[in-house]
Amino acid sequence: MGSLTVKKVESLIKGIPGKYADGGGLYLAVPKSGLPFWFLRYSINGKRREMTLAKCANLSLTEARAEAVMQKKQLVVEKVDPLFLKQRAKQHKMQTVDDLFVDWHKGNVKRLKHHNIPERVYRKDIAPHIGAAAPNKVVARDIQYIIESITESGRPTTANDALLYLKQLFNHGIKLDVVGANPASAFNVSDAGGVELSKDRALTLEELTQVFKVFRENRDSFARENYLACALLVTLGVRKGELTEASWQEFDLEAGIWELPKARSKSGVGLTIPLPELCLSWLEELYKRAAGSPYVFPNRRSSKNPYMGADTLNRAITKLFGHEAGKKKQPPNKMGDIKHFSVHDLRRTCRTLLAQLGVSGHVAERCLNHKLKGVEGIYNKHDYLDERREALVKLSKYLSSIIS
Numbered sequence: 381m382g383s384l385t386v387k388k389v390e391s392l393i394k395g396i397p398g399k400y401a402d403g404g405g406l407y408l409a410v411p412k413s414g415l416p417f418w419f420l421r422y423s424i425n426g427k428r429r430e431m432t433l434a435k436c437a438n439l440s441l442t443e444a445r446a447e448a449v450m451q452k453k454q455l456v457v458e459k460v461d462p463l464f465l466k467q468r469a470k471q472h473k474m475q476t477v478d479d480l481f482v483d484w485h486k487g488n489v490k491r492l493k494h495h496n497i498p499e500r501v502y503r504k505d506i507a508p509h510i511g512a513a514a515p516n517k518v519v520a521r522d523i524q525y526i527i528e529s530i531t532e533s534g535r536p537t538t539a540n541d542a543l544l545y546l547k548q549l550f551n552h553g554i555k556l557d558v559v560g561a562n563p564a565s566a567f568n569v570s571d572a573g574g575v576e577l578s579k580d581r582a583l584t585l586e587e588l589t590q591v592f593k594v595f596r597e598n599r600d601s602f603a604r605e606n607y608l609a610c611a612l613l614v615t616l617g618v619r620k621g622e623l624t625e626a627s628w629q630e631f632d633l634e635a636g637i638w639e640l641p642k643a644r645s646k647s648g649v650g651l652t653i654p655l656p657e658l659c660l661s662w663l664e665e666l667y668k669r670a671a672g673s674p675y676v677f678p679n680r681r682s683s684k685n686p687y688m689g690a691d692t693l694n695r696a697i698t699k700l701f702g703h704e705a706g707k708k709k710q711p712p713n714k715m716g717d718i719k720h721f722s723v724h725d726l727r728r729t730c731r732t733l734l735a736q737l738g739v740s741g742h743v744a745e746r747c748l749n750h751k752l753k754g755v756e757g758i759y760n761k762h763d764y765l766d767e768r769r770e771a772l773v774k775l776s777k778y779l780s781s782i783i784s
Contacts, residue, residue, distance in 0.1 A: 533705035539572040617730035654769035656776035
C-alpha cells in the first residue's frame with residue numbers, strides 16, 4: 381500500500397507544485413504549469429531513470445500503481461529498459477495498414493524513380509479495402525478480394541502489380557515485427573492478372589484509320605482531349621505520362637519545340653522534341669481548351685492531380701471495346717473486330733510506322749527517347765534533332781488524312 385490516498389492526491393493536485401512519492405518508485409508530479417501526471421522512477425545499469433506514465437486525468441491512483449508494477453516487472457523479467465520500449469513503440473506505432481504503407485513507401489521514394497506508381501495503386505485499389513485495418517488482422521481472403529476485384533475491372537497488369545506491392549508491404553511488416561506472417565505470400569500471378577505475354581502490339585494503318593474513325597463517331601464518350609492526346613502520342617511517340625502530365629511552360633509553340641525535362645522522362649534523359657505543323661495545330665487547340673490551366677491536359681474532375689488521370693485514356697479506349705470497369709451493364713463494342721490495344725501500343729505503332737517510312741533505326745530510337753545501345757550509345761552523343769524533325773514531319777504528313 382502506498383503513502384498516497386485518493387483524497388490526498390486530489391489535495392496535492394490543487395496545492396503546491398512538486399513531486400510526491402507513493403512508494404515503489406511511483407511519483408505524482410504537480411508542475412508549475414501544465415497538468416499533473418504520474419511518473420515512475422527506477423534504476424537500470426546503475427543509472428536512475430524516470431518515465432512518464434500518464435496524466436492524472438487519464439490514470440487513477442489505482443491504475444497508476446498497476447502500471448508501475450507492470451513496468452517494473454517487465455524490467456526484471458525482460459531486463460530491458462521500459463523507457464526504451466516505450467520510445468520504440470512510439471517510433472514504430474503502426475495501428476493501420478495505411479501506417480505500414482507510409483513507412484514502407486519511404487524506401488520506395490529513395491529506391492524507385494517512379495515511386496508514384498505503387499502509391500497510386502495502393503491508394504486506388506488497396507487502401508479502400510484494408511487501409512484502415514490493423515496489419516495483423518488482414519487475412520488471405522482480403523488479398524484475394526483485392527486482386528480479383530482489380531482483375532474483374534479489366535486491369536490484369538494492375539492486379540499483378542498490386543499483388544507484388546502487397547507482398548512487399550507485408551514483408552516489410554514482418555521485418556518490423558508488426559505482423560507475424562504475410563497474408564499475400566501464397567498467391568501468385570495466376571491468382572491475379574495471369575502471366576503477362578510479351579507486348580508487341582502495333583496497329584496497322586488500316587486499324588489506325590478505323591480506330592480514329594470510331595473515336596470521332598463517339599465524341600459523347602471519347603472526349604476531344606482524349607482524341608488529341610492519342611493523336612499526339614502516335615505522331616510523336618512519347619510516353620503517355622510524359623504527354624498527359626506536361627505543363628505549358630515546357631512548350632515553345634512559336635519555335636515548334638517541346639523541351640521534355642529529364643525529371644519527367646522515364647529514361648532519365650531530357651529531350652528536345654521538334655513539333656510538326658500538324659502537332660502544333662493540335663496543341664494550339666488544346667491551349668484554348670485548357671482555359672488558362674498551366675497543364676496541357678488539365679484534370680476536369682476534383683483530384684489531387686491537376687492533370688489528366690493515369691487511367692483516363694485506357695479506360696476511355698476500353699469502354700469503346702465494350703467494357704467499363706465497375707458497371708453491371710456493359711456498353712456496346714464500337715471497335716468491331718479490331719483487337720484490343722492500350723495507349724502504350726500507340727507508341728509502339730509510332731516506332732513501327734517510322735521504320736516503314738524508311739527512318740534510320742538510331743533516329744527512330746531517339747524519337748522515342750530511347751538510349752542508344754552498345755558502343756554507339758557511349759560515343760555517339762549527337763541528338764539527331766534535325767533528323768528527328770524530318771522524320772516526325774514525314775510521319776505527321778503520312779497520318780494527316782487519317783487523324784485530321
